[in-house]
Amino acid sequence: MSTYSFKSIATLQTDLRSGNISAETLVKESLNSIAGKKHLNAFLEVFAESALQQAKAVDEKLKHNKAGKLAGVIVGLKDNICYKGHKVSASSKILEGFESLYSATVVERLLAEDAIIIGRLNCDEFAMGSSNENSAYGPVLNPLDEKRVPGGSSGGAAAAVAAHLCHVSLGSDTGGSIRQPASFTGTVGLKPTYGRVSRYGLIAYASSFDQIGPITHSVEDAALVLEVISGKDVHDNTSSSETVPAYSSLLKDDKKYKIACIKECIDAEGLDPEVKQNVLKQLENFKKAGHQVEMISFPYLEYLVPTYYVLTTAEASSNLSRFSGIHYGHRSKKGTDLESTYKKSRSEGFGAEVKRRIMLGTFVLSAGYYDAYYSKGQKVRRVVQEKTLALFKEFDCVVTPSTPGTAFEFGKNSADPIKMYLEDIFTVQANIAGVPAISVPSGKASNGLPTGIQLMCDYFQEAKLLNLAGKILSE
Secondary structure, three states, X not given: OOOOOOOOHHHHHHHHHHOOOOXXXXXXXXXXXXXXXXXXXXXXXEOHHHHHHHHHHHHHHHHOOOOOOOOOOEEEEEOOEXXXXXXXXXXXXXXXXXXXXXOOHHHHHHHHOOOXXXXXXXXXHHHOOOOOOOOOOOOXXXXXXXXXXXXXXXXXXXXXXXXXXXXXXXXXXXXXXXHHHHHHHOOEEEEOOOOOEOOOOEOOOOOOOOEEEEEEOOHHHHHHHHHHHEOOOOOOOOOOOOOOOOHXXXXXXXXXXXXXXXXXXXXXXXXXXXXXXXXXXXXXHHHHOOOEEEEEOOOOHHHHHHHHHHHHHHHHHHHHHHOOOOOOOOOOOOOOOHHHHHHHHHHHHOOHHHHHHHHHHHHHHOOOOHHHHHHXXXXXXXXXHHHXXXXXXXXXXXXXXXXXXXXXXXXXOOOXXXXXXXXXXXXXXXXXXXXXXXXXXXEEOOOOOEEEEEEEOOOOOHXXXXXXXXHHHHO
C-alpha cells in the first residue's frame, strides 16, 4: 500500500489504536493501490462502498476501545467465497451477474472481528487450475515477474497479498490451490485440516477435498486469521467441533520436533535442483537448531495425482450439475427448448478446463467404469490416508518441496493438461489425507523468484504446524 507500510497485523493494530493511521485511510490507500496495479488483474471487483462504510464503523469502535482482533485488516476474498449483497462468480461466465443472498461463515467471522473486505479476487474457473490461466476474466500476472503465472487456483488471492493490495486474502485449497500460488509469490499459504474451517458459502469444486484458508505475509498473521475463521458451524455438517486453540499465542514454543522428509519428493524427476537445495538447506537448519530430521520413504507419490483427479472430477461433475442457466447466471439465447437451453447455456458458460473435468468426472462415475476408476480411486485414497497418518505416529511433521519449480511462464504448460496436473504432485497428499499443510517461503532461486517449502502435520495439529513454519522464516 502506498503510504502506510504494512508489516504485520499486530503492528497494524498498534498503529490503529495509537491513532497513527485510521481504517478509512487504509482502505483509501488500498483502493488507490488496486487501481494503480489494475493490469495485474488480481481483483475482479472492488467493494469500495461497503469497504469504506465498514472502515468508518471500525474507526468508531477503535475510539471506544471495542474493536475486534482483526480491526482494520483489509481482506480480499477469492471469487468462490460468498459475501451477502455482493457478486460472486467463481471466475466463470456461467455465474455472470449473480449476487450472493448470504455470506459464507468465514466472511461472517471476519466481519465479527472487524476485518474489512475490499473485493473479490480472480481465480481459475471453479478453482480448477494451477496457473490462473483458466479464469473467464483473463489471467492474473505474478507481481514478482509479470511474464509468469502467480499459480492457481487462488492466483489472484496470492498476487494481491504479494503486491500489497490487501493485507490478507482467503483462498480455497482442493489440491494445493492456496499453497502452490503462495510458493510462486513468496507468501505464506495455509490449508487447514479438513473440517477445521466451515465450507458454508464456498462454491464447491470437490466437497471432500475443499478447504478455505489464509494467504498472508507471515506465519503470525496466518495463525491469527485461522484462529478467527475456525470452529464448528451448524450450517456445515463436515465442520469439526474440535476446540480451536489460540493459535496466535502458541507460536513461541521452543520444543524440539521429530521431522521427516519424503525421499521420493526430494528425488522426484522434474524437481528443480535449486528447489531441492533450498529444502535440504532448511533441513540442515532444523538439525542445527536441535530438531531430529530423518529421510523416509513414501512409495505412493506416483498414485497421488491420478487418484486426486479421478475423485475430484467425479465430485465436480456432481457439484457443477446445478449450474444450468435456468434459475440464475448465464442463459443461452440460442436455446429453443429446455434441453437445448441446458446444453447451450452450459457449453457457453463453462470454460474448456471445467468442461474437461466435468466430462472426465462423468466418465469415471458412469456405469461401465465406476468400479475401474472411482471405486478404485476411493480405495487408493484410503491407503494414502492410512499411510500418511501412520507417519504422524512416528514424526511430528513431514516436509516436502511446495512445488517442483518456481513460477513458470504463461503458456508453458497450457497445451499439456498432464504436465499442468503434475504441478500439484507435492500438495495433493494433504487433501487426499485431509491433514493440515502450509507453504512458507524458503530462499530464492537464481532467477530471483521465491521457492517454497511445505510442512504437513497430523489432524488438528495446526499449532505445531505454525510453530515449525515460523522457525523456517527465522532460523
